Amino acid sequence: xxxxxxxxxxxxxxxxxxxxxxxxxxxxxxxxxxxxxxxxxxxxxxxxxxxxxxxxxxxxxxxxxxxxxxxxxxxxxxxxxxxxxxxxxxxxxxxxxxxxxxxxxxxxxxxxxxxxxxxxxxxxxxxxxxxxxxxxxxxxxxxxxxxxxxxxxxxxxxxxxxxxxxxxxxxxxxxxxxxxxxxxxxxxxxxxxxxxxx
Amino acid sequence: xxxxxxxxxxxxxxxxxxxxxxxxxxxxxxxxxxxxxxxxxxxxxxxxxxxxxxxxxxxxxxxxxxxxxxxxxxxxxxxxxxxxxxxxxxxxxxxxxxxxxxxxxxxxxxxxxxxxxxxxxxxxxxxxxxxxxxxxxxxxxxxxxxxxxxxxxxxxxxxxxxxxxxxxxxxxxxxxxxxxxxxxxxxxxxxxxxxxxxxxxxx
Numbered sequence: 432x433x434x435x436x437x438x439x440x441x442x443x444x445x446x447x448x449x450x451x452x453x454x455x456x457x458x459x460x461x462x463x464x465x466x467x468x469x470x471x472x473x474x475x476x477x478x479x480x481x482x483x484x485x486x487x488x489x490x491x492x493x494x495x496x497x498x499x500x501x502x503x504x505x506x507x508x509x510x511x512x513x514x515x516x517x518x519x520x521x522x523x524x525x526x527x528x529x530x531x532x533x534x535x536x537x538x539x540x541x542x543x544x545x546x547x548x549x550x551x552x553x554x555x556x557x558x559x560x561x562x563x564x565x566x567x568x569x570x571x572x573x574x575x576x577x578x579x580x581x582x583x584x585x586x587x588x589x590x591x592x593x594x595x596x597x598x599x600x601x602x603x604x605x606x607x608x609x610x611x612x613x614x615x616x617x618x619x620x621x622x623x624x625x626x627x628x629x
Numbered sequence: 630x631x632x633x634x635x636x637x638x639x640x641x642x643x644x645x646x647x648x649x650x651x652x653x654x655x656x657x658x659x660x661x662x663x664x665x666x667x668x669x670x671x672x673x674x675x676x677x678x679x680x681x682x683x684x685x686x687x688x689x690x691x692x693x694x695x696x697x698x699x700x701x702x703x704x705x706x707x708x709x710x711x712x713x714x715x716x717x718x719x720x721x722x723x724x725x726x727x728x729x730x731x732x733x734x735x736x737x738x739x740x741x742x743x744x745x746x747x748x749x750x751x752x753x754x755x756x757x758x759x760x761x762x763x764x765x766x767x768x769x770x771x772x773x774x775x776x777x778x779x780x781x782x783x784x785x786x787x788x789x790x791x792x793x794x795x796x797x798x799x800x801x802x803x804x805x806x807x808x809x810x811x812x813x814x815x816x817x818x819x820x821x822x823x824x825x826x827x828x829x830x831x832x
Contacts, residue, residue: 489637494630501637508641512648519655 437556441564447540448571449620454540457531458572459609465588468576470524472569474513474532476562479541481509483561486549493550502545503536510535540568571616578612579603664720664735668692668704671722671731675701686801700725703806706735707798711790714738719794721756723802728760729795744787752781752788761799767813769796 447453454475461467485505486493493501514532517525525532535541544564549557577587583604585593593599602608658666668679672694679692690706702725708718717737722730734748747753755778761767769792770776773785780788800813 492633493637494633497630497634501634504634504637504641508645511645515648515652515656519652 434556434559437559438563441560441562441567442570443567445564446567446571446620447564448568448575449617450624451540451543452617453543454538454568455613456534457538458575459606459613461528461531462572462576462579462609462612463583463604464527464580465573465577466524467527468573469569470517470521471528471531472565472572474517474528475535475538475540475568476565477513478506478509478535478538479544479565479568480558480561481512482506482541483544483549483557484554485509486545487552487554487557490550498550502542506541506545507536540564575609575612575616578616579608583608664706667720667733667735668694668722670733671720672704673701673722673724673730679704684805686805687797689798689801691802691806694722702730703802705798705802707794709790709794709797711786711793712737712739713744713784713786713790717790717794719791719798721795721798723799725807726760727762727799727803727807728758729756729799730758732756732795739784739787744781744784746781746784747787747791752779753791755779756795761796762803769799 441447445451448455448458457471457475461471482502482505486502489501489505510533513535517528517532544561548560552560581587581592582600583602585591585597585599600608603612665680672679673696675694675696677693677695679694682693684691684693688708692704692706694701694704703723705721705723706718707721708716710716715738717739718735720733720735722732724730732753734753737744737747739747761769764770764777765775768776769778771778771780771785771788771792773780774789776792778788778792800811803811804813
């Protein structure tokens with residue numbers, strides 16, 4: 432595979448949210464506003480790239496028996512880095528995302544990429560894979576969040592689009608709205624995939 | 630096996646320690662407003678909370694800063710309407726004797742690359758440790774108007790406005806906090822007179 436393919440793999444073909452359906456906890460929980468989607472996506476991307484890079488670089492050094500422990504150490508450290516940095520520089524966003532920042536540790540996307548990709552590949556492809564997967568995740572949750580924010584709150588990125596008089600569909604901001612949106616988007620993605628793979 | 634885990638733990642904890650130290654300060658400040666950060670920049674070391682007791686004078690806001698109950702200075706949130714693009718806001722720190730300690734630009738929309746250069750240390754740092762009372766007529770003027778301030782090239786209006794903002798804060802500060810009998814300089818001359826431009830017709 433060329434370097435570009437490593438990168439683009441995660442964006443559409445193996446999109447972590449719509450195709451692999453990994454990391455659905457933050458996907459469903461924080462996508463109430465587009466801004467949260469971007470923030471969460473970028474935080475996850477950072478952790479993904481760093482942990483993929485580190486694990487690929489250390490793959491010959493980490494004994495197979497303790498690889499899970501080593502991966503968790505590395506991932507948890509980078510999540511703590513993100514946690515501290517966001518707390519320091521984006522306190523508002525940090526407050527909104529709340530518990531979901533530390534919970535990036537258990538985001539399956541990161542662990543899955545470490546296990547399935549980074550420990551079998553060289554550093555550069557691993558970085559590209561992390562970047563692609565991260566961007567795919569960011570795009571996906573930002574899309575879900577934009578739809579939910581638009582339908583449930585009449586705005587996107589806090590900019591009012593629908594007039595105040597028109598009542599919005601509140602359920603889209605609430606948890607069920609996340610499932611509804613997510614389900615429809617997966618259905619649309621599958622339909623598009625069918626159409627274009629032939 | 631143990632060794633490799635140990636080494637990974639060591640490296641990761643070193644990274645964490647570094648980030649923790651690097652973010653400790655910002656995190657402590659994060660909850661507080663941008664203004665408090667500006668105050669910290671413009672004032673000498675203080676240990677009270679200046680934002681707790683603001684004093685408003687003519688649209689400007691003065692914050693008292695103390696250290697161990699000793700007055701170390703006042704931070705003044707001042708503004709001018711005379712900027713090339715209208716109003717801009719400054720935060721200036723005065724020592725108890727009226728000396729300017731430092732200036733921070735809070736908000737400005739002057740022409741990028743010209744007037745906006747007032748945020749550069751080259752221009753704004755010339756006011757540090759300046760006491761306006763030592764100047765002729767106690768007035769802050771750009772060189773072009775017979776004063777001592779080096780204006781930003783091609784941005785004399787912005788430079789004049791900057792002086793105007795500082796002058797207003799200084800006069801109010803002296804009258805209200807230092808010497809009730811203080812006589813401000815004549816308000817009709819210098820920085821307030823209509824600008825006559827020759828430098829490229831810009832600012």
